[in-house]
Amino acid sequence: MSDGPVYERVALIGLGLIASSMFWAMKRGGVAGHVSGYARSEATRDTARRIGLCHTVCDSIAEAVADADLVVLAVPVGAMGAVAAEIAPHLKPGATVTDVGSVKRTVITEVGPHLPETVHFIAGHPLAGTEHSGPESGFSTLFDNRFTLLVPVEGTDPEAVARLRTFWERLGARVEEMDAEHHDLVLAVTSHTPHLIAYTMVGVADDLRRVTDSEVIKYSAAGFRDFTRIAASDPTMWRDVFLNNKEATLEILGRFTEELFALQRAIRTGDGDMLFDYFTRTRAIRRGILEAGQDIDAPDFGRAKVER
Amino acid sequence: MSDGPVYERVALIGLGLIASSMFWAMKRGGVAGHVSGYARSEATRDTARRIGLCHTVCDSIAEAVADADLVVLAVPVGAMGAVAAEIAPHLKPGATVTDVGSVKRTVITEVGPHLPETVHFIAGHPLAGTEHSGPESGFSTLFDNRFTLLVPVEGTDPEAVARLRTFWERLGARVEEMDAEHHDLVLAVTSHTPHLIAYTMVGVADDLRRVTDSEVIKYSAAGFRDFTRIAASDPTMWRDVFLNNKEATLEILGRFTEELFALQRAIRTGDGDMLFDYFTRTRAIRRGILEAGQDIDAPDFGRAKVER
Ligand SMILES: NC(=O)c1ccc[n+]([C@@H]2O[C@H](COP(=O)([O-])OP(=O)(O)OC[C@H]3O[C@@H](n4cnc5c(N)ncnc54)[C@H](OP(=O)(O)O)[C@@H]3O)[C@@H](O)[C@H]2O)c1
Ligand SMILES: NC(=O)c1ccc[n+]([C@@H]2O[C@H](COP(=O)([O-])OP(=O)(O)OC[C@H]3O[C@@H](n4cnc5c(N)ncnc54)[C@H](OP(=O)(O)O)[C@@H]3O)[C@@H](O)[C@H]2O)c1
Numbered sequence: 001m002s003d004g005p006v007y008e009r010v011a012l013i014g015l016g017l018i019a020s021s022m023f024w025a026m027k028r029g030g031v032a033g034h035v036s037g038y039a040r041s042e043a044t045r046d047t048a049r050r051i052g053l054c055h056t057v058c059d060s061i062a063e064a065v066a067d068a069d070l071v072v073l074a075v076p077v078g079a080m081g082a083v084a085a086e087i088a089p090h091l092k093p094g095a096t097v098t099d100v101g102s103v104k105r106t107v108i109t110e111v112g113p114h115l116p117e118t119v120h121f122i123a124g125h126p127l128a129g130t131e132h133s134g135p136e137s138g139f140s141t142l143f144d145n146r147f148t149l150l151v152p153v154e155g156t157d158p159e160a161v162a163r164l165r166t167f168w169e170r171l172g173a174r175v176e177e178m179d180a181e182h183h184d185l186v187l188a189v190t191s192h193t194p195h196l197i198a199y200t201m202v203g204v205a206d207d208l209r210r211v212t213d214s215e216v217i218k219y220s221a222a223g224f225r226d227f228t229r230i231a232a233s234d235p236t237m238w239r240d241v242f243l244n245n246k247e248a249t250l251e252i253l254g255r256f257t258e259e260l261f262a263l264q265r266a267i268r269t270g271d272g273d274m275l276f277d278y279f280t281r282t283r284a285i286r287r288g289i290l291e292a293g294q295d296i297d298a299p300d301f302g303r304a305k306v307e308r
Numbered sequence: 309m310s311d312g313p314v315y316e317r318v319a320l321i322g323l324g325l326i327a328s329s330m331f332w333a334m335k336r337g338g339v340a341g342h343v344s345g346y347a348r349s350e351a352t353r354d355t356a357r358r359i360g361l362c363h364t365v366c367d368s369i370a371e372a373v374a375d376a377d378l379v380v381l382a383v384p385v386g387a388m389g390a391v392a393a394e395i396a397p398h399l400k401p402g403a404t405v406t407d408v409g410s411v412k413r414t415v416i417t418e419v420g421p422h423l424p425e426t427v428h429f430i431a432g433h434p435l436a437g438t439e440h441s442g443p444e445s446g447f448s449t450l451f452d453n454r455f456t457l458l459v460p461v462e463g464t465d466p467e468a469v470a471r472l473r474t475f476w477e478r479l480g481a482r483v484e485e486m487d488a489e490h491h492d493l494v495l496a497v498t499s500h501t502p503h504l505i506a507y508t509m510v511g512v513a514d515d516l517r518r519v520t521d522s523e524v525i526k527y528s529a530a531g532f533r534d535f536t537r538i539a540a541s542d543p544t545m546w547r548d549v550f551l552n553n554k555e556a557t558l559e560i561l562g563r564f565t566e567e568l569f570a571l572q573r574a575i576r577t578g579d580g581d582m583l584f585d586y587f588t589r590t591r592a593i594r595r596g597i598l599e600a601g602q603d604i605d606a607p608d609f610g611r612a613k614v615e616r
Contacts, residue, residue, distance in 0.1 A: 147526060199571070201502055205498065208560075213592075221499040224499055224502045232591050232594035239580050242574075259511055272386075282510040288522070
């Protein structure tokens with residue numbers, strides 16, 4: 001890591017978990033000369049000012065992006081198009097616009113057409129998060145050693161991509177490029193479908209009359225406790241993810257149901273060998289994740305420590 | 309908490325995660341005068357001797373239980389019946405026999421008939437665990453502030469139950485009583501079905517040709533990473549759990565599939581309101597778990613620190 005700012009002026013649009021973590025990480029690494037921020041609600045802007053989030057918190061989105069060399073869209077996936085339309089007239093020629101949305105195909109389709117040809121649009125997605133949200137949930141180490149995927153469309157200026165890559169690396173991330181369709185499929189498997197399943201399981205527990213919520217809460221063992229954490233994530237963000245990554249999520253859900261039915265049949269028929277073999281196979285993936293350093297084999301669960 | 313040993317002589321049958329954690333917790337609290345241990349494999353017995361697990365590691369199960377005031381069956385659920393038959397002729401009159409199996413109805417049905425009338429059989433289940441197994445995986449704080457459920461059959465000597473309760477409390481646990489059927493339903497919701505689902509999701513990821521295992525491993529985000537940890541648990545233990553808690557697991561799976569289909573339909577039809585409402589409802593359960601102190605809202609995930 002090294003040197004001065006990667007971008008002189010950065011604008012963060014939306015000031016939630018991801019944007020605030022980006023600000024603290026930029027501050028930690030001296031990655032930007034000046035950061036301006038904007039959120040649609042006064043409450044969020046006030047909070048940001050109170051906790052020192054961004055050098056300048058602007059009351060208008062136009063003002064926030066006006067001089068920016070890098071504009072980061074950090075709002076729910078379903079809001080990206082409208083925000084892009086709003087900022088478009090105010091962007092500085094030569095600026096880079098990126099986003100951090102969890103789905104890439106629809107964001108590219110909805111943001112791209114609004115932006116002038118004078119700016120570089122490079123979609124992105126940091127694979128890092130927690131179940132918390134809002135301007136006070138961010139911390140500087142969120143992206144450390146995690147991947148950020150960049151999804152440039154064909155014909156994007158390679159220098160602009162290289163600079164954005166350096167930016168994310170200076171925030172602590174490992175950066176790779178991928179096309180939008182593959183991104184959405186990979187994420188459907190590694191993040192979106194698991195979230196839907198966790199939400200469903202917690203919903204089932206909540207519904208079951210013969211087991212009270214208070215029993216579920218008292219006796220929630222490992223496994224379910226992890227699910228409740230996942231299922232505590234922001235409803236707006238996740239609604240938008242599923243509405244926008246419909247195809248890949250439905251495909252993975254179809255496969256999931258098929259395999260679940262096979263296991264269910266093994267339970268019903270008492271096929272212990274099938275269950276044993278299945279449960280043995282899945283251990284290998286865990287081992288791979290530990291070896292790749294994407295989690296640690298210790299009780300702190302490999303999640304980043306909160307530090308600013 | 310207080311005072312001297314709750315049982316003068318304790319025997320641990322099976323020396324894996326649960327038994328070894330019980331030993332370290334007994335040692336920490338001075339809960340037993342002497343602890344003997346037995347495991348079927350020489351390898352496990354050697355390891356136990358090497359790390360100082362148990363005061364005496366016996367090469368025969370008869371020897372291990374001969375003088376015990378409390379015998380703990382800490383083997384997979386499917387092995388409980390056979391182990392009970394083996395120890396039965398060697399039990400001291402007046403002794404208490406308990407188990408730690410994750411399913412209770414079948415264990416009671418399979419263990420009870422083998423034991424002489426001169427001993428108290430009180431089934432139990434500590435709601436605490438990790439994805440690790442074997443004699444070296446235990447630690448003294450595993451049961452701290454977690455529930456242990458006791459499942460005495462009708463007519464059990466209340467004094468024997470009270471003593472076993474004190475024993476678990478001295479190991480750090482909160483103790484409650486419950487009947488076997490309700491136990492198995494509660495656990496199907498809070499632990500068994502979540503585990504099956506996690507195994508399935510990891511299996512789906514492993515199967516998908518267009519996304520390589522190495523991509524799954526590199527890009528595994530929160531959510532999926534948690535699933536891989538759950539799905540790394542011991543295959544024998546979990547095979548036995550599903551074979552022995554068939555009815556309740558199948559019931560909960562049926563409900564799960566029903567709700568998952570409803571969410572899947574909402575995704576397909578683009579019903580954002582349904583998704584939003586569902587995702588909002590499940591947050592309340594998480595809040596309850598945090599308030600009940602069964603997890604903490606911090607990145608170490610509320611899992612016990614490894615300390616002996
Ligand atoms: N959380 C994660 O784990 C994670 C991980 C990777 C990527 N992402 C992606 O990152 C983006 C931001 O997520 P986050 O977790 O940072 O969210 P967050 O903490 O909930 O913050 C969202 C921000 O977007 C603003 N916003 C919400 N709806 C809006 C709308 N309709 N128009 C304009 N602004 C709106 C909010 O403004 P107010 O505060 O004024 O309401 C808030 O500042 C999302 O696209 C998400 O998919 C999230
Ligand atoms: N792990 C959890 O999260 C958890 C939580 C609560 C309750 N439980 C219950 O606690 C019990 C023990 O689980 P654990 O996690 O401690 O298991 P573990 O670490 O895998 O240890 C199992 C022990 O049982 C012995 N064993 C295995 N199969 C046997 C057989 N057929 N006959 C005789 N002995 C056999 C093993 O002997 P060798 O070492 O010689 O092979 C080993 O000592 C299970 O009934 C499980 O359902 C587990």
